[in-house]
Amino acid sequence: MKIVVLWTDWVVLLVLLGTLAYGWKVMRQPHLAVTWRKAFNTATGTSAATVLAVFLVIGLLDSLHYRPAIAGKADAYATETRSVLDDILHQQQTGRERSYSAPLAYQGYEKEATVIDGQATRAYLRLQHGGAHLDQPEQQWAADVLLRTLAGVGLGLLVAAAATALAVLLLARKRRQGLGVAWRSLRRGQVGFPLRAVLLTLTVLAVLAGVMAMLATAYHVLGTDRVGNDLLYVVLKSIRTALVIGTMSTLVTMPIAVGLGICAGYLRGWVDEAIQYVYTVINSIPYVLLIAAVVLILMVFIDNHPDLFPTSAERTDARLFFLCIILGMTSWTELCRLIRGEVIKLREAEYIQAAQAFGVGTWRILLVHLLPNVMHLILISMVINFSGLVLAEAVLSYVGIGVDPSMQSFGTLINTARLELSREPTIWWTLATAFTFMFSLVLSANLFSDAIRDAFDPRATHK
């Protein structure tokens, strides 16, 4: 086995490390810790964070890549790059059908040509994997699905109960109370932190996941696409793409927007004029055109340099990487303008004048006095931008200039769904699946960013 770290994997790992480092810093700085606690103090915010965390774990599992060794040969690895998530969903990845099949179906969605009793005819054929264990599907299917659903619900509840028990145990130990007391205060929501909401969210998620897991062992829970791929697998793989685009583009945006915004606001004069000019110009170029041009240039570059990108995974990953950079480079103007405005206000603040009276250098004023005081703006717009960028990817892939067509993403899913919706009979599950997952990801990101904004915005009233 050879561990492969793609470019975007590096980014994911660095972001993870950065977040952990920031978390450590927050713990040590009381004023930051108080504000963050405020962000996690609303039931909506914490529930959204819980959902988001589940998405993040899936994305993370999908970012641990390796190339399996070819059996019997030393130092030779398969060309296919796999992730840990691929291994978990091995059955879904390999259990390919011939073509479309509806969710939980045991036969194809369309009639296919076949030979029955020596006669060529068209009929609904049994699927190779979905419901293959049923002998008499017409009679057994409903009971089997019901049984598996119930088993899934039970499993989910069991997991949730275990999590609740663990929470009660930890709570009781932390507060040095009896288990009964801890349980009662948890049930009444009197623990200071919205633990009850988190546990309820976890219960819902666990039940859904339990049902999916039980059904997925024998069926295609969300149906299959045109070439018979299990949609559950495709959509779970799309999560990483969305997360990478959301975080990495934001990371590219940040330094440009913050650096230029602070400089423009504090230095004023020609620096301000020049920066304003640049962002006005960038703002007036339709960004789809800009991105289309850059993506085309990039594709030519990748095609001309096959030695740089030995596997197809690396090629698609490079395209994703550069797409993020382009998205980031075109979306910094809003934040830059916001920060410039705030800095223009702050530069008149008396503590800045006090620093000037001490003859403190310009760079030190920018970094020590101004940057920390616009940090809340940066954080707020970072979380708000995130969902915007996930949606932007969907739009770009829909137009055909987004990620590589072979890479699973919400955009490509929606793009294929567009054609499928105009078929007769309609293939509805692709769009429904993509919509549900993307909606829950973006909604939870938005709700979480709302909570963060409320906590960090000094103008927000705290009741």
Add this chain to the structure above:
Amino acid sequence: MLQLDQLRTEIHSSQGIVVAVDGVSLAIQPGETFALVGESGSGKSVTALSISRLLPDNACIAAGDVRLDDASLADLPESEMRAYRGGRIAMIFQEPATSLNAVMSVGRQLVEAITTHTELRGAAARAKAVDWLKRVGIAEPERRIDSYPFQLSGGQKQRVMIAMALATEPALLIADEPTTALDVTVQKQILDLLLDLQRERGMAMLLITHDLGVVSQVADRVGIMYAGELVELGSKAAFFSKPLHPYATRLLGALPDVDKRGHLLEAIAGSVPPLYQAFDGCRFAPRCYSATARCRGEIPPMYEMGGGHGVRCFAYAPEAAVPLVLPPLRDIGAGRVARQLGDKALLAVENLRVRFPIRSGLLQRVSGHVDAVHEVSFSLRPGETLALVGESGSGKTTTGKAILQLLRGTAVVDGQAMLGDIDLMRAGKAELMRARRQMQIIFQDPFGSLNPRMRVGEILAEGIQSLRPELDLAERRRRVDDLLEQVSLPQSALTRFPHEFSGGQRQRIAIARALAVEPSLIVCDEPTSALDVSVQAQILNLLKELQQQLGVAYLFITHNIGVVEYLADRIAVMQAGRIVETGESASLLTAPQHAYTRTLLAAVPRVVVGEADAEVLLPA
């Protein structure tokens, strides 16, 4: 007419339930002015908001009653309350700039108030509006009625607010710090106007203020609030001739004026207790010299002292009264070296002129200048305090900043300023750094002058780091420790952030920061005007003591004449960018030469303690 009976208002906050007003009982008669006095956080504004029921969503009247004539306001449904608000009770607020709608002409706002609460409509309502503008003393009311708020000055806006409040002919006017945001000459006009209108209409007025000078000018009766409670209640004459409550006497002792020049002011140590706790004793006991075990263990009731004069203190209990202990009178610099005034000028400013460029057009070319300061000249000796006095917009802050070279790049500064042997206006980078070691600044707003993201230790070390790079880390640390000791802050302050300190403590940090590079001149830009009287006294004492010890000179920029009388050696009066009069403090204050100085001094509301005032209007 208005009667508060054991009013208790609670605010639900993240710390728990804050009882902002606790057991306040008072009555106001028609035609009477009742002044509710207290420092910030004493609950005086919440009392006013409780009466008009304009409390924020997280606050409510928990107990007690508010009665206006026969109606109990606390129980009225909101729809009926609306008729009272504006109709029977009118309010004016502190900030005239934000109380008027910026996008409606003042006439329209005035007419709206008139049509809502009276029978007048159309042209009649407009005529009434013009009439009211005339009565509140706005010149050319026919023309001014179509002005927008931005076209009016602060005083005019407050006049319009008064017209709007009174146009509905209310029985009770609640004025919440109506003159705090105004200059002292305008303040006098507005107070006179309010008194005239009140006499004319026989209206009751509840005046909320922190300024004892204003109270002694306009009030008939006075209530002193401390930590949500009314601690003393009485007629103005009785109160100012003999204030009873220890808090009230010490509050009066904290007011700076010319008689207290030789001594330190009566600073009330400690701070107002947080109101989310339950009290089992007198709330002032932790800060009181007379406090005994009884004061700490038993809640004092309001004792009636005759003539409607009540006081909440065991010192006036009919039996087993707690003896009153007088605070010690403290002299400045006892046993220390007397202050040395040098002969040679430390700072000499000649013909200082500051102009701000006006930019216009596509290319933002400079098309003209606004003159902020004209030909200002003065000098300052080492160890001396020069007060720069003037109203807002007179250019005093600009003068200070121009001397500190903080306006380089934003304004055109001409003239000469010599700090020792350094020509400030023409100083190069290295010379300027040398000059900055000798002059520093303390700002007005203790909340805006400290970087909220830096620890106090970092804030104090920054100046040393920048201007004394030769000092190593250990030396720097030692200096920072000394600074904290100089301004009497604990060592534990070093690792904390500014928001963990109160206003007075923050101002101490700001003073320590200015002292960090051992300057010989500190520009104090209104350092106490954002602070409460008792805290102001602490800061003024500190400044005075530091001057004794370190021989530092102050350029003291202020509009507060009391502070000037107390602190300044010499005074320069500024008006519209010019110095109109300079002189030794004593001679200038007693015999002002310039007409403007005389107006300014006459407008200052003064507290007269120990004299019965013959002019008191008793309720009819």
